[in-house]
Amino acid sequence: MSKRIANQIALALLWTSALTTVAVLFAVILYVVVNGIGQLSLGFIFTWPRGVNAEGGVWPTIVSTLYVTALAMVIVTPIAILAAVYLAEYAVQGRLVSIIRCAADTLASVPSIVMGLFGLALFVEAAHIGFSMLSAALALTFLMLPIVMRTTEEAIRAVPKYIRWGSYGLGATKWQTVRRTVLPAAMPRILTGLILATGRAVGETAVVIYTMGQAINMPVSPLDSGRPMTVHLYLLAMEGINLPAAYGTALLLMIMILGFNLSARYLLRRTRKV
Amino acid sequence: SSSGASSAEIIVTGSTTILPIAEIAAEDFTDQHPGTRVLVSGVGSSAGIESVTRGSSDIGTSSRDLKPAEEELGLIDTPIAIDSIAVIVHPSNPVDALTSEQVRQIFSGEITNWSEVGGEDREIGLVNRDEASGTREAFHKIVMGDSKFDRSAAVLPGTGQVRSVVANAEIAVGYISLGFATSDVKVLAIDGVVPTPETVRSGEYPIQRTLHFFTDGEPTGLALEYIDFILSEEVQEGVVRDAGFLPIPREGD
Amino acid sequence: MAEASAQNDENHKKAAHGLRLVSRSTHLKEAGLRNLFLLCAFVAVLGVALIFLFVGWRGWSIFSTYGVGAFLGGAEWDPIDGIYGILPLIYGSLVVMGGALALGTPLAVGTAIFLSEIASPRVRSIVRPAVELLAGIPSVIFGFFGLLILRPFIASTSGGLGFGAATAWIILAIMIVPTIATLTEDALGSIQPGIREASYAMGATTWQTVYKVLVPAAKIGIIDAIILGMGRAIGETMAVLMVVGNAPVFPDSVTDPIATLTTQIVIDMPYATGDHRTALFGMAIILFIVSMGLVAAVRLISRLQSAMEANR
C-alpha cells in the first residue's frame, strides 16, 4: 500500500507546483491590473508626460515602442524566414550548418544586457547612428533573429514531407516547391512565431535602454531617439515618485504583450482546427 | 516679453542635478516664446562652468559653488534653487536627531547599530543613492568629507524608492531632497536643527547647497529672459518644487 | 481500344523529344536563391562575430591594463577610486542564480511533469497557456512586482530592507519556470509513447512511471533545460536590478543587499567613463563567454548522449 501513498503524495506535489505556477501568473496580472486600471484613460494613453515627475500620459513612449518594434520586425522577418528556409530545405548536414546552428543558439542565449552594450558599441558609437530607433531596432534584430529562425524552421519542418513530395512529383523545382506549397502551409505557424518575437521585443528593456536613449521624444525618422514603455516603466518605478503612472504603463505594456501572445495562440489554434 | 528675441537660440550646459528643472522650464519657455530654442544638456557642473567660460554655452549650470580658481573668471552667479537634503528614518525609530559626525559615521559604516546613537539595539540598514545621482554627490560633499560610503549599503537609483524603503523598514536610514520628504518617513534634526524651509533659508540647517546658473557677464537677451523665467513664481513654485528643491528666497521675502 | 492506342502513340511521340537537360537559367536561378538563403542564415554567425568583436574591442583592455587576476579576483569594486575587482559581482551572480535554480527547478520540472503526465486536457488547457504567458511577461514587470510587493514582504518578515539574494531568488525562480518547464515538457513528450504505455501496462503507478521510467529517459533533455534556465538566470538584468539592492559586496546574509554582474552594469553605465566603462564592457565579455559556455555544454551533452546511443 505504501506505493499507493507515495503515488498520492507525489501527485499532490505535482499539482501544487502546477497550481503555484498558475497562481503566480494570476497574482502578477491581477496586481498590475488592479493597480493600473484606474490610471487608464484616453488622456493617459494619448498625452505627453509633463513635468519632472512625468505627470500626464505616456503617448510618446507607446509610439517609440511600436516604432522600434515595427522597424525591427521589418528587418528581421525576411532574413529570419529565408535563413530558416535554408536550414530546413536546402542545408545538407555538415560543418557549415552546425556552425550556423551553433551561432543561432549562442545568439539566443546572449544576455540582453550584453546585447544592449553591443548595440551601444557598434550601432550607436562605432557606426555613428546615435541613440535612435534604428540602433535599437538593429540590436533587437539580433535578439529576435534566433527566435524567429527557430520557430520558422520548426514550422517548415512540420509541413508533412508528403506535401513536398507531391509538389516535386509534379515536376516543381525546389524553389517552386518551397514558395508555393511549403511556405503557405507553414505560414500560420510562422506568423505565430513572429508575433511571439514581437511580444518579446515590446517587453525588452536592457537592449533598448542603451541604444534608443532615454529622453522622452516622439520619433519621426528612424534616426530619432526616444524612450520606450519598458524604460519609462523602469525609470518611474525606480524614481518612485509617480507610481500611478508606473502602474498605468505596466498595465498598458502587459495588455500589449498579452494581446500579442493571445493572438498568437488564437492563430495557432485556429490553424490546427482546419 | 520681447518678440525681438524670436528665432534666437541659447545653450544651457552643466549639472545633471539641475538638468530636469532646466529642461522642463525650457520646454515651457519655448512654448511661451515661439521660435526660440533652448538647448539643455547635462554633463556635470565642472564641464558646465568650463563651457560657459569658453563661450561654447550661454549658461553654465552648477550644483556647487565656484572653486577659488574659478572665481577669478568673472562669472556672474544667479542662484536658482536650494537643494536641501533630509536624513530620513522609519517613523517608529526612537532616534530624532543626529550630529553631522554621526551621520558621516553611519554612512561610512563606522557606526552599524542604532544603539550607538541612542536608538534600539538593531542593525542599521543603510540606503544609499546610485553614483550618478546629484543628491548623492551633494550629500557626499557636504556630509562625508573624505570618508567613503559603506559599500554594503543598498543602492537605489531613485528618490521615491529610497523614501518608500525607509518608510517600511524599521532599521533603515537614507537621505532624499527635503522637498520629497513626506509624513511616512521621519526627518531627523541634524546638529540640533530640524530642516524646515526657514532653517534652510537661514542657513542653519547644514546639509544644503545652492544651485546656480553662471553667465559670462550679465545675462542679456534670450538668456536673460530664460533666467527670469526660471526665477518666476510659476517655475519656482512649480517645476522647482516638483523636483524636490526649495525655491530661492525672493527679494520681497 | 483504338482511342487508347492513339493516345499511346501520342505518348511515344512525346517521348521522342527525349529527356530534357537542366537549363542553364534554371540552374543559375536555383543556385542564386540558395546562396541568398545561405547568406541570410549567415547573419546569425555574423551577429555572434560582431558581438564578440565589438564588446571585446571595448572591454578587452581591462584585462590587459588592469590585469586578469586583479579584475576577476579583486574583492573590491570601487570605481571612484579606480578599483575594479569584480569577484563580489561574480559571487553575487552565482548566488542569485544558484538559489533561483534551487527554487525554480523543482517547480518547473514538477509543472512539466504535471502537464505531460497528469493533467487532463481541460486542466492542461489552462496551465500550459499560463506557463507560456508567464514566459511572455517582460522582466521589468517582474521587477516592478518584486520591488513593490515582494520586497516589502521580505522586509517585514526578515526585519531588514528586503533587498538581497532571497528576493531575487523568488522573482528569478518565477522567471525561469517557463524556460525549464517548456523544455522539460518537450523532453518528456519526445519519449517514445510506447515506453510510457508499457510501464503502466506493467502495473506501475503514475509516480512510479514518472520517476522510474520517464525522468531517467528524459534526463538529458531535463539537464539541458536546467542549463538553459541557468543562462536565463545569470543574464537576467532588469528584474534582478530592482530587487537585489545593488551593493557590490559579499553580503552577510541572503537578505542583505548584493549586486550581480548585470545589475552593476546598469547601475554604473550612466556615469562610467574611461577604465570604468571598459571594466563594464569587460563584465559583458564575461557574461557573453559564460552564456556561450552554457550553450556549448548543452551541445556537448547532446553529443555525448547520441554517442552513447550509437554505442548501445
Place this chain on the structure above:
Amino acid sequence: MTRMPAPIVSPTPAAPAPDGPDKITVKGLEFYYGDFHALTDVTVPIKSTAVTAFIGPSGCGKSTFIRCFNRMNDLIPGTRLEGKVTLDGQDIYAPGVDPVDLRRRVGMIFQQPNPFPMSIYDNVAFGPRLHGITKKSELDDLVRDSLDRANLWKEVKDILGRGGLTLSGGQQQRLCIARVLAVQPEVLLMDEPCSAIDPTSVQKIEDLMAVLKESITIIIVTHNMQQAARVSDFTAFFLQEVAGEAAVLVEYDRTTNVFTSPRDKRTEDYITGRFG
C-alpha cells in the same frame, strides 16, 4: 481490363482447443472517445488458456477493444465505457477496482517493441521491483526464468547488463514478453506483436505463444489473417461499416469455423481479401 477473381484462403480445421471456462467476459460493451462512438454492443467470451485473435480492417477498434481488458484506455482522457467486462467473474470496471493491480494480472505486449531505456536485466526486473521484490537472488531467478520462458535466455545470458535497446527488433519484442512474464500475468494481451519485426522472429514468437497458452490466456490483435489462422483457437472479426460510426463485432467463433465457413458475408469478403 485484367482482373483476377479474389483468391480464397482455405485452412484446414484446427485441432480442437482446450475448451476451458471463460477467463474474461464482455457484455454489451460500448466505447467512446469523447463524442466518437468507437465500438458498440460487443459481447464476447474469452476462453481460458487459449488464444483468441481479433481481426478486422484498420481503424475498426481492435486496439481499442483489447485495451479495455487492462483498462489502458483509462489513460486516454475523455474515453468512456459502458457495459460490463469481467475477469474471473469480477467486474473490472466496478468502483474501487485498482487498475494498477489489474494491469499486473493482465499483461500487455505492443506493436512496437518498447523496452525501457535500461539494461536487459533491469527491464525484466522492472515489474517485480515495482511490486516490491528487492532481494537480489529472488530477482535473479525471476529474470532468468522469465527470459527463459520468453525463449531469449540463451541469446542474452552473457549480456544482461547491455541496454535493452541494443537488441534486434525481434529480440526486443521477446524481451518485452519476458518483462511481462516476470510479473506472472494470467492474461496476455498482444496488439499486433509481430507487425514490426522480421520473419524469423515472427516464427519464434508464434512458437512461444503456442507454449504460453498452455498456462495463460492470450488475446492477439493481428492484421495478418494467415497468422490469425495459424496461432489462434478463437477468432473475433470486427468491422466499422460506415466511416465515423461505431464498429461492431461481426462474427466470433472457433478459428476453424471462421476461416472455413464464415457465417457472415462480410467476414468472408474480408478473409478472402475483397477489402481491407
Place this chain on the structure above:
Amino acid sequence: MTRMPAPIVSPTPAAPAPDGPDKITVKGLEFYYGDFHALTDVTVPIKSTAVTAFIGPSGCGKSTFIRCFNRMNDLIPGTRLEGKVTLDGQDIYAPGVDPVDLRRRVGMIFQQPNPFPMSIYDNVAFGPRLHGITKKSELDDLVRDSLDRANLWKEVKDILGRGGLTLSGGQQQRLCIARVLAVQPEVLLMDEPCSAIDPTSVQKIEDLMAVLKESITIIIVTHNMQQAARVSDFTAFFLQEVAGEAAVLVEYDRTTNVFTSPRDKRTEDYITGRFG
C-alpha cells in the same frame, strides 16, 4: 498446440496483358542510403501500358525502388545509385538530365493522400501552372478533364473552391491522381496508394487504374497481395533476406505465374503468408 496449415492463395490466370514494349528498363541497379546498401543487382523491365506490381515484406525496399524511376531519391541526402535506369531507352541518370522535367513525365501517387492546403481547383491546376499554363480557359479545361479521368468530377464539380483537405481520404487520393494526370505523365508510380483509405474508395481507385493503364504505364507498390493479384499484369517480388543487408529482386513474371506457380520457394512462402 493448434496449428493450421497455411492457406494458399489460388488466383485464376489473368487475361493476357497487352504485352507492349519496355517503357522503362532497370539494369544492375544498386542503391545505397549512405552506408546502408538497400537494394542490390536489380534488373527488371517495366512493360508499357500495363500495371506492374511490386510486392514484398515491409522494409524490403519497394518504396526505395519505385522512387528511383522519377529520381525522388535525389531529394534524400546521402543516397547513391549505381546501374542504369532508362525511360524510352534514355538513361534518366545521365549527367545533365533535368529531374524536374523527368518528374513531370513520371508522375507519382503516395501512400498518404497529400493534397496541397489550397482549393481543389488550385490543387489540380498546380502542375499545369508550374509548367507555364496560365490561360484561364485552358486551365479550366485541364482541371475538368483531369478530375473526370480520376473519376472525381461528379463529386466535386460544385465545390471546386473548397479546400482539398476537406475531402474524405478516398476523394483526396483521387484528387492527387487528378493532380498528377493534369500534367499528362507517361508513367504513373503508385506507392501503396490504397493503404490509407476506405474499402469503397479502394474499389474506385482499382477501377480507375484499369482504365488508365490503357494509355499510360503504371507501377504500383502494395502490401496487399490480393490487390496485386487483382490489378496487375506483372509482379516483382522483393525480399531482404537478412536484416541490415541489401534486398534483392527474387522473382519477376506475369502476375498469373507469380501467384499460381511461383518459381522461387521464398515467393511461395510469402504469397501463402508464411511470413510478412
